Amino acid sequence: MKIATWNVNSLNARWPRVEEFLTTRDVDVVLLQETKQRDDKFPSDALQELGYSSAHFGFNQWNGVAILSRVGLSEVVRGFGDREDEEARCIAATCDGVRVMSCYVPNGRAVDNPHYAYKLEWLETLRLRVAAHPKDVPLVVGGDFNVAPEDIDCYDPSAFVGATHVTEPERTALRAVTDEGLTDIFRHLYPDDVQYTWWDYRNGSFRRGWGLRIDLLLCSPHVTNRATAAWVDRDARKGEKPSDHAPVIVEFSL
DNA sequence: ATGTCCCAACTTTTGGGA
Numbered sequence: 620m621k622i623a624t625w626n627v628n629s630l631n632a633r634w635p636r637v638e639e640f641l642t643t644r645d646v647d648v649v650l651l652q653e654t655k656q657r658d659d660k661f662p663s664d665a666l667q668e669l670g671y672s673s674a675h676f677g678f679n680q681w682n683g684v685a686i687l688s689r690v691g692l693s694e695v696v697r698g699f700g701d702r703e704d705e706e707a708r709c710i711a712a713t714c715d716g717v718r719v720m721s722c723y724v725p726n727g728r729a730v731d732n733p734h735y736a737y738k739l740e741w742l743e744t745l746r747l748r749v750a751a752h753p754k755d756v757p758l759v760v761g762g763d764f765n766v767a768p769e770d771i772d773c774y775d776p777s778a779f780v781g782a783t784h785v786t787e788p789e790r791t792a793l794r795a796v797t798d799e800g801l802t803d804i805f806r807h808l809y810p811d812d813v814q815y816t817w818w819d820y821r822n823g824s825f826r827r828g829w830g831l832r833i834d835l836l837l838c839s840p841h842v843t844n845r846a847t848a849a850w851v852d853r854d855a856r857k858g859e860k861p862s863d864h865a866p867v868i869v870e871f872s873l
Numbered sequence: 874a875t876g877t878c879c880c881a882a883c884t885t886t887t888g889g890g891a
Contacts, residue, residue, distance in 0.1 A: 628891080629879055653891090655880070680880050681890080726891060765891095778874085819891085820877035863878075863891080 620690070620873050622648040622719065624761035624834055625855070625866035626817070630654040630683070633862055634662070640855060641669050646868060647690045648714045650721035650761040654683030661685065676710040683707050684723050684762070690715040699744050708741065709748075715873065717842070718752065722762030727783035735783060738765065742792035749799040757841040760801060763817075763864065764835050766793045768803060771813060772832035784831060801837035804869050805849045814851045817864045825856055836869045845871040 623646045627633040630651065641649070654661065654677050661675040670689045676697040677683030684707060686692060696711040708723045722745065725738040745760070752758050766789045767773045779785045797803060805814065815830025824830065836849065849869045856865040 632879060653879095728890085819875080820879095821875050823876070860878090 620648070620715065620717070621646040621868055621870045622650070622717075622759055622761065622836065623852075623866045623868040624650040624652070624721065624763075624836055626652040626723070626763040626834060626862060626864035628653050628655075628862040628864065630656055630662070630685070631660070632860065634665075635859070636855065636861065638665075638669065640852075640866065641666075641671060641687070644852065644866075644868070647688065648717075648719055649687040649866075650719060651685040651687065652683075652721060652723035652763045654685055655680050656683050674710060674712055677707045681706065682723055684710045684721040686710055686712045686714070686719060686721050688712070688714040699748065701744055709745070713756075717757045717759060717873075720748075720758075720760045720762070722760060722764070724763060724765045726765050727789070730781065730783060730786060738783075739788055739792050742766075742789075742796060746792075746796045746799055749796055749801060752839075754800065754839075756839075758801070758839040759842055759869070760796070760837040761835065761867070763833060764793060765833055766790060767831045767833055768793060768806065768835070771811075772815070774815065774829045774831070784833060797837055801839060802843040804836045804838045804843060804846055805832070805851075805867060807843060808846060808849050815865075816851055816867055818856065820863050834864055834867050836867055838869065838871075842869070842871050845873070847871060 671687040727738040816834035818825040
């Protein structure tokens with residue numbers, strides 16, 4: 620089984636690349652973030668024609684998350700349901716016995732911005748949802764976490780002093796999620812590999828190798844113990860109209 | 874530090890977000 624996560628930065632703008640990905644990468648489940656769509660604009664029919672059932676959670680031009688699956692999709696839960704002004708940042712479903720969650724963690728914007736506190740709160744809510752998950756059901760929590768877990772996941776930690784994505788509170792909040800029994804599968808399989816998943820559109824960051832590894836697949840032991848490989852699909856960051864994020868894929872034997 | 878991209882809108886340029 621192959622599960623991918625990909626922040627597409629607008630599904631509408633990215634449709635040709637998403638279609639290319641689905642027809643060439645042979646993935647069973649895809650977790651999307653930043654679809655930037657309302658549910659009624661989501662291309663579920665076009666996805667079905669490509670062989671994927673889908674579920675989407677989106678209110679407007681911001682955020683938006685989805686799950687695509689060609690191995691079944693049931694028990695869909697949209698969002699956390701924890702606040703009146705909830706944003707579309709989380710959706711869960713069961714695909715072939717694996718519970719998957721597609722997460723778009725708030726960016727945080729700046730350490731002194733209210734959005735940063737919101738980011739930490741959001742991660743704590745995610746931790747509670749993971750803690751409440753039955754331990755006998757395989758779980759993969761994937762998405763754009765907007766946190767580089769360690770310095771190895773940042774092209775230049777000195778350039779990020781005082782910036783979001785690398786601060787200790789963010790890393791601690793992310794670690795609190797994984798401490799509930801999940802494993803950052805890429806780092807687990809390749810402890811020393813330097814790989815990034817996001818490069819700013821500006822400054823020629825991709826060409827210069829200025830990236831961060833902020834898109835993660837957090838796996839429960841059932842999946843972690845059966846994982847055979849994980850990789851970043853850097854080719855998806857190249858070519859015509861790419862997202863600023865590359866997909867991350869995990870392969871495991873059910 | 875900021876060389877881009879994407880979206881909405883009292884749209885053909887601007888502002889917000891990343």
